[in-house]
Amino acid sequence: MSNRELSHIIQSNLWYTPVIYVFISFLLVGAALTADYQYELGKNMITIYAVDYSLTQAIVGTLTAATLTLTTFTFNLVLVVFTTFSGQFSPRMLKNFIASKATQRVLGIFTASFFYMLLCYLFLNKDLAQYYFAVPVLATIIAALSIGTFVFFIHHAVNWLQVNQMTYDMKKEALSIVKSTLEDEMDPYKVKDISTIKGPISESKEFTITARKSGYIQLVDYITMVNEAQKDGIVIRLEYTIGSYVFESTPILSYWKKNAKEIDELKYLSLFSIKRRQSEVQDIEFSINKLVEVAIRSIGNYDPKTATNAIYQIGEVLASISRKSNFSNYLIDENNNLRVILQERDFNHYLYHGFGYIRHYAKENVIVATEILKVLALMAKSLNPRDYKAIWEFGVFTASGFENLFLFKLDHQQFHHALSNLAVSTKHEKEYEEFLKQRKKIGLNTNSTKPE
Known part of the structure; x- marks a missing residue:
């Protein structure tokens, strides 16, 4: 798994950030109990700041139930709203909302607050301490933080649910994919003038490598592919591109070699990430398609303003693609030798996928x-x-x-x-x-x- 794919999985995983916050809550529980049991902060505090066992138990017990209720109510309400909203515009919107850092941090704070209250309530012991300070004080602060987080989350959800903000976020995601995939990753290896290539396609026998499983091509490691092809002295032609669906045993790439050296085909297969669903890690068309879906559904719902907004965001993405890519389908190595032949993609292709479907429905x-x-x-x-x-x-x-x-x-x-x-x-x-x-x-x- 490449670093980009791992980063995307972590970012879109709903549990990653909350687990980190829960671990922090464990540290806070250990610090609070150590302060009250070992150092007897409650006993050494002046009377006005010392909290007896019964009040501490009541505070922590009440806040445990309150925090769990708040967390459940908040996300149940938001998921209901987003189910309706995603049905109106695009089913992929819910994933974008869940993957946002603000959403994950809010869930992390709620989850960590509940675990802190629960563990403190579990380890409260009348025989170990008659008075507490760290446990109830931290519980009160965390409860206040949860309330503030609740207000922030409602504000965040309301802002995110605004169509202009939603389409703007989708556009930013698409532009980042354009930059990372076209400009940073592929363009340094593309050749503008094919006549400058030293190594033409060999007339030798063509070999094919077939996929080992069916699914969507989510990611291709082009840089490693060029480097490995240079080491093996071969020229590769990709039969499919990012976002394509392939069947098991479908020829996924072809290659030509000038010598009798045995080629490790599994090495090149490992450079493809084939999964059950499409992903926006490297797929520009898939990220554009989110905006297309919003525009088409808005047209069907008689909402021309939303459709117009999505159309303008698509236009900005397409303009960026035009400026930042030379649309060459040849990748060369550092010695200017041809190494990888891509599926042909020009501006017409992206223009059609951006506006073709919208034009049809309009x-x-x-x-x-x-x-x-x-x-x-x-x-x-x-x-x-x-x-x-x-x-x-x-x-x-x-x-x-x-x-x-x-x-x-x-x-x-x-x-x-x-x-x-x-x-x-x-x-x-x-x-x-x-x-x-x-x-x-x-x-x-x-x-x-x-x-x-």
Whole structure:
């Protein structure tokens, strides 16, 4: 298991942080009991600060039940709300909320508070001490901390449940995956000009390595794969990419070797992480798909504002992909020799997965389609110029077929104004004029804004 995968599992595991807090509560219990039993703090305190055994037992016993009730009530309420909310937008939202640091810390404080009260209540002994100080004082402080945490958690949940905050967090997650996967991990090994590669694909026999189990490809260790391929003197071609589902015995990669050296195939299989479900550790498309689901469900729930917000967040992620990746499917080693051939992924691929499904479900919604064109025009201002053609063609395909759905003149003007801005940003003014002429030929009204 790689460090990135281990880090993701720990972060998304609901028990990791609470276990740490529970361990801290054990230390506090030991310190409090040692102070009261061994050093007799309660007996040595002045009368106003000393708490007798019966009052200490009542305080700790009451707080034990209260803390457990508070914890159960809080998370039961939140899970009910999130079940409804995730059904309305995306079922993957609940995992994001549970994996947030604030949620895990709140659960850790509640759990640690309960264990502190429970253990102190268990070890209270009238024969060992008549008066207590550390145990009841710490119990009171921890109870006050739990109440404060409860207020903070309600505030955190309310803020997180706001659609703008939710989509913003999803966008941040997607941008971090773009940076770690494309920019930091793969781009240093990608080659822009294939003619500079020293080692072309060999004409020798092609060997294949098959998967040993079925599931989604969650993670591929590209760096280690390049290094190992360099040591073995082979060229590898990946038959599938991150997020693909493979069956058992499906050829997962092919390789060519120039010598008769035996290749340890299990070594290369270990560089793939295949699990039962998709993960956002390295899968850019999966992280974008969360925002796509929010947009599509918002359209179905007649919530155009939420759909528009999700569309703009997707646009920012796609613009980042355009700027930070050269979309080469060749990875080379330090000697400029070809080592790994990836599945081809260009900007068109990510653009389709980002807006293609939304465009399909918004095919009768002119307002949402207009927002897609506006986002495309906004994206074009920060895209790599090589992707201008792709985004313009996508905009034209989106614009086609909406003429008969305009109910008002303003719908028509806004729609064509957005397409006009896209033409200007992508330097396709002539193509825009041709588009208008074609619409006139088929008898459609095109009193639209011309590119400025």
